[in-house]
Amino acid sequence: MSAFSTLFPLRNSRTHEVCGANAVSFAFALAGQKGGNVMWIAESWQGEQINPTGFHTYMDPQNLLLAKVADQVEGLGVAEETLRSGAVSLMVIELAKPLGFTAGRRLQLAAESGGATGLCIIPEGMGNNAAQTRWRCSSLFDPADSTLQRWEIIKNKSGTLMAWDVRWDAQTRRINVVSEVAQRKGSTRTPR
Amino acid sequence: MWFPRLPSERVLRARPVEGPFALTLRQSNTERIYCLNPQAEKAGLHRGMGLSDARAFCRDLQSRPADPEADRRFLHVLARWATRYCPWVGLEGDDGLVLDISGSAHLFGGEGAMLDDMQLRLARAGFAVRLGLADTRGAAWAMAHFGDGIICSPSRLAALPVAALRLGGKTCIALQRLGLRRISDILALPRATLSRRFGTDVVLRLDQALGDQPESISPLSRPPHYGVRMTLPDPIGLTGDVMAGTERLLGRLCAKLKAGDKGARILLLTLRRVDQASQQVELRLAQPLHDAARILPLFERGIEGVDAGYGIDQLRLVATRIEPLTARQISHSHGTDTHDDKLADLITRIGVRIGLENVQRFLPADSHIPERGFIISPAAYSRPQGGWVASRPRPLRLFAPEAITGHGPRPPARFRWRRMAMTTGRAIGPERIAPEWWLSDDNWRTGVRDYWQVDTKEGRRLWLFYTPQAPNWYVQGEFA
Numbered sequence: 001m002s003a004f005s006t007l008f009p010l011r012n013s014r015t016h017e018v019c020g021a022n023a024v025s026f027a028f029a030l031a032g033q034k035g036g037n038v039m040w041i042a043e044s045w046q047g048e049q050i051n052p053t054g055f056h057t058y059m060d061p062q063n064l065l066l067a068k069v070a071d072q073v074e075g076l077g078v079a080e081e082t083l084r085s086g087a088v089s090l091m092v093i094e095l096a097k098p099l100g101f102t103a104g105r106r107l108q109l110a111a112e113s114g115g116a117t118g119l120c121i122i123p124e125g126m127g128n129n130a131a132q133t134r135w136r137c138s139s140l141f142d143p144a145d146s147t148l149q150r151w152e153i154i155k156n157k158s159g160t161l162m163a164w165d166v167r168w169d170a171q172t173r174r175i176n177v178v179s180e181v182a183q184r185k186g187s188t189r190t191p192r
Numbered sequence: 193m194w195f196p197r198l199p200s201e202r203v204l205r206a207r208p209v210e211g212p213f214a215l216t217l218r219q220s221n222t223e224r225i226y227c228l229n230p231q232a233e234k235a236g237l238h239r240g241m242g243l244s245d246a247r248a249f250c251r252d253l254q255s256r257p258a259d260p261e262a263d264r265r266f267l268h269v270l271a272r273w274a275t276r277y278c279p280w281v282g283l284e285g286d287d288g289l290v291l292d293i294s295g296s297a298h299l300f301g302g303e304g305a306m307l308d309d310m311q312l313r314l315a316r317a318g319f320a321v322r323l324g325l326a327d328t329r330g331a332a333w334a335m336a337h338f339g340d341g342i343i344c345s346p347s348r349l350a351a352l353p354v355a356a357l358r359l360g361g362k363t364c365i366a367l368q369r370l371g372l373r374r375i376s377d378i379l380a381l382p383r384a385t386l387s388r389r390f391g392t393d394v395v396l397r398l399d400q401a402l403g404d405q406p407e408s409i410s411p412l413s414r415p416p417h418y419g420v421r422m423t424l425p426d427p428i429g430l431t432g433d434v435m436a437g438t439e440r441l442l443g444r445l446c447a448k449l450k451a452g453d454k455g456a457r458i459l460l461l462t463l464r465r466v467d468q469a470s471q472q473v474e475l476r477l478a479q480p481l482h483d484a485a486r487i488l489p490l491f492e493r494g495i496e497g498v499d500a501g502y503g504i505d506q507l508r509l510v511a512t513r514i515e516p517l518t519a520r521q522i523s524h525s526h527g528t529d530t531h532d533d534k535l536a537d538l539i540t541r542i543g544v545r546i547g548l549e550n551v552q553r554f555l556p557a558d559s560h561i562p563e564r565g566f567i568i569s570p571a572a573y574s575r576p577q578g579g580w581v582a583s584r585p586r587p588l589r590l591f592a593p594e595a596i597t598g599h600g601p602r603p604p605a606r607f608r609w610r611r612m613a614m615t616t617g618r619a620i621g622p623e624r625i626a627p628e629w630w631l632s633d634d635n636w637r638t639g640v641r642d643y644w645q646v647d648t649k650e651g652r653r654l655w656l657f658y659t660p661q662a663p664n665w666y667v668q669g670e671f672a
Contacts, residue, residue: 013456024588037535044550047591051669052554053565054586061554062576065535066568074399078542085541087534100537120390139651139672141617146647146671 004164004177007133007153009033014132015083015107022149024050024120025168027092028058030119032173036089037063039082043096044068057170058184066175072097076107083110083118096119103131132157135189140165150181193274193289193310194322194336199227199263203256205318212250215258216243229385230320244266260286271412277306282409288336290329292409319539329409330401333358334375344596349401350376357397363669364388375401416452419510420444427466427503434495434504435488441509442484455517460489463498464506471498476548478539478572480515486533488538539571548572556580561628561636563590564666584623585645587655593635596656603644603656609667616651622658637660644672 008028010016018026024188031038038049038059052061065088069075075093082091091111099107108130111118118151127134134155142148145167152163163181168174195201195419200215206213212232216223221335223243235250264286271289277300280292293306297593300306307323314321325333334356339348352375354367364670367390378386378398387395399405409554420441428434437530438461449456457480461473473494481487539551553571556579565582603619621644627636639661646654655669 021670024670024672028588039538048589049591051562051586051588051590052556052580052589053562054671055581056580056582057585058588060578061556061580062578063568065226065539065571066552067546068552069546072464072646074546077545081541082538085534085538087531087538137562139653141647141649141651143479143618146620146645146653174275177282 001106003159003162003168003180007156007159008151008175010117010119011132012117013112015104015111015114015120015130017120017122017127017131017134017155018137019122019124019127019134019139021135022139022151023135025058025149026137027119027121029117029168029175030034030056030117031064031090031092032059033175034089034117037065037087038090038092039065039067039078039088041067041069041078041082041091041093043072043075043094046094058168058173062126076094076103079118080106080110083116084114086114086116088116090119090122091148092119095126096123098122098126099128099130104128108132119125127155131155150176153183165166193291194284194324194333195267195270195319196322197227197229197286197320198267198287199258199260200229200267201229201319201592202263204229209254212237212253214246214253214255216244216255217258217260225255226260243313244268262288268412277310280411282411284333284355288333290332290409307649309310320568328401328403329407330358330397331403350374350379354378357394357401359397363394366390367394416446416448418448418454418456418514419508420448421508422505423506427505428649429500429503431496434498434500434507435492437507438491438495438509439484439488441507442488445509445511446484449482449511449514449517453516453518454511454514455482455648456487456511456513457515458511458513459487459491459512460509460512461494462506463500463504464508465497465500465504466502469501473498475527476540476543476572478536478543478548478551482516482517486537490537490544493541493544541570559628559632560625562586562625564628585671589669589672590669593666593668594659596665596667598658599663601642601658601660603646603658604665607665609652609654612650614648614652614654618647620645620649623655638664641667647661 021150055061067078069078073097079091079093082088107118136152136154137149140148148165149170150163150165153161165178165181167176167178169176200213203215204213212229214228214232214237215226217226224236225239225241225243225246228237228239232250232253237246237250242280243255267283267286271281271283274289274291278291278293278296282290284290284661297303297306300309303325310323311321322336324339326332326335334349334352337392338352338356352412353622354372354375355364357375378394383395391403396405400407422437422441457477459475463473464470473491475491475494477490542551549570551571552568553576555567555569555574555577557567559565559657586633594609596604596607596609598607603616605616622642624640624642626640627633638659641657641659643655646656648654653671654667655671657666657668
């Protein structure tokens with residue numbers, strides 16, 4: 001339990017990565033816990049659209065700004081500018097292509113100078129070495145409740161890798177840890 | 193200068209029409225003719241006539257609705273044009289201009305030549321104009337409206353009808369009932385009886401026309417121009433130098449803006465190079481500003497992208513869009529203020545990169561259709577709004593409906609979505625949403641939808657809907 005609370009909410013002034021089917025809800029849960037303004041950067045060609053009537057239980061949609069960029073290079077430029085400005089507490093960018101080490105490091109430096117948290121939503125297996133932590137989030141089926149999910153930390157620069165089963169509590173806007181998943185080989189993989 | 197048919201000629205200039213033409217204005221529940229062209233007048237129509245009557249008289253009459261506000265604006269344009277003759281130009285009613293040409297007539301070769309020039313230029317632009325020139329404003333008005341000649345002399349003024357004295361309709365009729373038809377008739381009367389019978393108005397107008405009572409012309413005030421420029425003796429090319437130049441210009445511009453309680457929204461910096469080519473840097477701000485220290489760093493990125501060539505020798509900075517910005521009280525909670533400013537600056541910076549309209553925010557909208565439950569609007573031109581409510585859970589992401597195979601009104605037990613096999617574990621629903629019939633939306637042609645929240649055994653939580661009127665299943669969102 002305590003290990004989870006040291007990792008989440010994610011460490012400030014760093015960039016992190018999240019992948020998996022539940023990456024978006026991870027981002028919103030984080031935004032809700034951090035408070036303050038959020039900049040969400042997405043490429044304009046994407047058909048999927050975050051829905052404020054859905055995520056208003058996680059965070060107040062007034063605090064969210066949306067930047068529609070033409071491609072990933074432009075998106076990274078905007079991300080760096082946002083992190084450096086220090087005007088937002090969290091920057092979320094949806095990435096479709098893997099980042100080079102230089103680009104990842106630049107984001108990291110920008111986050112350090114601006115004191116903001118960066119979160120990249122990445123496709124599975126396209127992580128970047130410069131990230132502080134990388135998470136994989138997926139939902140688990142539970143016949144009684146539809147907020148059960150598994151959060152695994154699959155890269156951690158300063159700590160061990162772990163996994164938790166968590167629930168989202170909409171009333172208190174908090175993530176509650178149900179149980180720690182055993183560190184057995186194979187058990188951390190969620191059924192697909 | 194009197195433009196007897198200004199409104200219709202303004203419209204006809206933009207869209208010429210052959211044959212009778214009239215502008216109509218809705219007055220006390222009827223369409224009445226507001227202004228008409230000579231052909232329509234020839235057909236026996238007159239101002240104030242009902243449009244349906246006019247159509248009965250003249251079957252090929254073409255009409256358009258009038259726009260008095262646009263006419264007034266156009267008269268201001270004409271007033272600005274008229275400053276080519278003299279600097280002292282005022283408005284006279286809704287359809288006239290008054291010019292004080294004393295001292296400038298000789299520049300056009302005398303009064304007669306100047307009037308000819310005016311007539312010629314206005315005729316070329318498609319305006320009928322009646323000119324009157326006299327020693328006083330009242331006499332000039334009388335000559336323009338009633339005089340057949342142009343230049344006034346006292347004897348010609350005396351021969352004009354009493355209406356030429358700018359009197360109200362009632363007074364004119366009263367004067368005419370007494371047999372006073374011309375100005376000379378009034379001049380012959382003792383003034384005391386005149387003012388006792390008709391009030392001081394008649395005497396005042398008479399004195400104004402004759403020049404015994406002064407009457408001033410108030411020229412239109414010039415709108416303030418928010419632009420500054422700087423010419424350099426030697427060309428510059430370094431970014432730092434251009435920034436320093438911009439800083440000086442910004443200081444002057446911001447002082448001007450501050451004096452007028454205005455804030456710049458769009459700034460245009462024109463850099464003229466030695467080879468006469470010029471480069472422009474446009475800065476769109478996320479909020480109106482008149483604070484030079486805040487605007488300057490925002491210019492940095494634009495100026496870095498400029499190709500200086502052989503050097504820049506003139507800088508010009510214009511605030512192309514300004515908005516009112518009154519002085520704000522420094523609030524007690526100083527922290528939130530500076531934070532808002534920081535965010536606005538960030539929006540501006542990002543706007544420079546990707547266009548200001550691409551930085552957006554969500555605003556709540558009053559609709560039960562999921563994809564219309566919110567509006568996306570540019571963050572720079574909207575204020576954040578609260579009041580987000582959803583009575584039922586909605587997915588975090590929405591996408592265009594993707595068809596899946598399924599039969600019957602219950603969610604399919606197994607289905608394939610995005611090449612993944614899914615097994616329904618739990619389904620909550622249905623929630624019926626009917627299309628908004630008052631808006632035609634192609635996506636909702638299939639009629640009502642029954643929405644289901646489906647938790648699959650694989651873990652994905654999807655938002656499915658069924659269209660009973662055209663049986664089919666779709667996935668529209670994910671509660672991920």
